[in-house]
Amino acid sequence: MPELPEVETVRDGLQRHISGRTFADVQVLHPRAARRHLAGPDDLAATLRGGTVGDIRRRGKYLWLPVNDDALIAHLGMSGQLVVGTADQPLTSHVRATFSFTDGGPDLRFVDQRTFGHLAFSPGGAELPAAIAHIAPDPLEPGFDDDRFVSKLRTRRTGIKRAILDQSLISGVGNIYADEALWRAGLHWARGTDALRRTDVLRLLAAIRAVFGEAILAGGTSFDSLYVQVNGQSGYFDRSLAVYGQEGEPCPRCGTPIVREKFMNRSSFRCPRCQPRPRRGRW
DNA sequence: CTGCACCCCTGTAGGC
DNA sequence: TGCCTACAGGGGTGCA
Numbered sequence: 001m002p003e004l005p006e007v008e009t010v011r012d013g014l015q016r017h018i019s020g021r022t023f024a025d026v027q028v029l030h031p032r033a034a035r036r037h038l039a040g041p042d043d044l045a046a047t048l049r050g051g052t053v054g055d056i057r058r059r060g061k062y063l064w065l066p067v068n069d070d071a072l073i074a075h076l077g078m079s080g081q082l083v084v085g086t087a088d089q090p091l092t093s094h095v096r097a098t099f100s101f102t103d104g105g106p107d108l109r110f111v112d113q114r115t116f117g118h119l120a121f122s123p124g125g126a127e128l129p130a131a132i133a134h135i136a137p138d139p140l141e142p143g144f145d146d147d148r149f150v151s152k153l154r155t156r157r158t159g160i161k162r163a164i165l166d167q168s169l170i171s172g173v174g175n176i177y178a179d180e181a182l183w184r185a186g187l188h189w190a191r192g193t194d195a196l197r198r199t200d201v202l203r204l205l206a207a208i209r210a211v212f213g214e215a216i217l218a219g220g221t222s223f224d225s226l227y228v229q230v231n232g233q234s235g236y237f238d239r240s241l242a243v244y245g246q247e248g249e250p251c252p253r254c255g256t257p258i259v260r261e262k263f264m265n266r267s268s269f270r271c272p273r274c275q276p277r278p279r280r281g282r283w
Numbered sequence: 284c285t286g287c288a289c290c291c292c293t294g295t296a297g298g299c
Numbered sequence: 300t301g302c303c304t305a306c307a308g309g310g311g312t313g314c315a
Contacts, residue, residue, distance in 0.1 A: 003308065032292080061309075078309055079293080094293085114292045116309060158285065167310075174308055224295090227308075244308095265288090266307080 002076045004138055004172030005215035006227055006235065007061050010082055013230030014056045014065065014108075017084045022052045022102040023067075028119070033096035033110060036073075036131070037120040047121050048072060048099070054126065060138045060171025064122070064129055071125035073132065077116025079226045083109050113226060138172035139209050150201045153193050159282040160196065160204070161189035162264065173208060176221060176244045179269050181207040183243045183251075186274050189263060190281025214240065243269040 002010070026048045028034050028041035037044040054066035063082075064071040074082060079094075084106045091098070097110040097119060110119060122129035137144040149170060156163055161182060164173045173181070182189055184207035187200065215221060220235030223245070228234055238245075242252045247260040251271035261268045 006308080035291090075309080077292090078307070112292095113294070114307090114309095116292065156284085162286085165309095176308060221308080223308075226294090 002061060002080070002220070002227055003174035003177050004060060004140070005177070005212050005218075005237065006220035007058055007063060007076065007172075008140075008212075008216050009220045009229050009235060010076070011056050011058045011063055013084070014063070014082060017106065017230055018053055018065070018101075018108055019055055020053065021105070023048050023050060024100045024102045025049065025098075026100075027098045028096070029098065030096040030112075030115065032115045033112065033117070033119055036118045044119065044121055045097075058138075059128070059132060059141065060135050060167055061174070062129075062132045062135060062171075064125065064132075066126035069124055069126050071122040071129045073118075073120045073122055073125070073129050074110070075118050077112065077114065077118065079114040080110065080112040080117030081226075081228055082230055083111060083228065083232055084230050085109050135167050135171045136169055139170060139205060140172070140212060144170075146202065146205060149205065150198055153201055154196065156193040157282065158193055159190045160187055160193055161268065162282075163193050164204070164208070165264070170208075172212070175266055175268075176241070177208065177211055177215070179244045180211045180242060183269075183271060183275060184211060188270065188275045188278055188281065189268050191278050192280065192282045195280075243271060245269065 026045040028045050031041050034041035034044045051067035057064050063074045086106050094111050094113045095109050096112050099108040120131060122131055153163055161178050164170055164178050185204040215237040218235050218237035219229055221237040222234035223238055243258050246258045246269060248257050251258055251274060254273050256271055256273040258269055259272050
């Protein structure tokens, strides 16, 4: 999925295409899409009909559409898309929910091949849905407190990559941007959080923000058709990836071939020279 | 608190 | 051409 830059790209698209409009018909076509809405898919659809969408919000990888004082939460999981379509465009094979609007304009479709994404309704959740209260602020939010992050991080006894993937500590970072930010900061993924210096953590935070910012400008990273913007277009940040997916390619900084390693049951990429293995790491 | 195994799914790539 | 495995950008839960 979609990590923060991709979700932000979708948020921006929804803001331009959906905000201010009123739901007419809502259809939840696949029950898994509403599995976190305990009252069920039909209740979710019925609750949304007639609601007017406010300014689209995001925290980390979660999106929400304020609907009056309430909110429609959307998480894209690994393969979710929110795309705008017109009535003459046939539904593709993995459409899980459709939304039409009272103005008769373009509709909204929730598409999700692997069904790890979900939709849910959060009563009173317009400002911050209760269902995502456990998600920490993301580093692009004004409310993100750098000092608080540094101190929380250093009380952990784990490796730095594991820590930045923990959405309750800092949100929005997934496997791709974790690797890119660690490379920019020159940190190995196993560096122990309790042994990191404050300057290391601040350098990493700056790297996360920089890579997020560049990726947002590029419209996100798309390896394939699974991730697209609301208009169906792909982002092009994949061309700027320094290490992720670059096994055997030269490090853009020193030329050393990038290595791929198994970590947390997935792949990690790093430069063995810029990001040397620590003597006493944690993983 | 932390790690870890496992679950939810589908599709694709690569080896045989 | 199959068949099989590994793997893919997430996150929640339950257990040790």
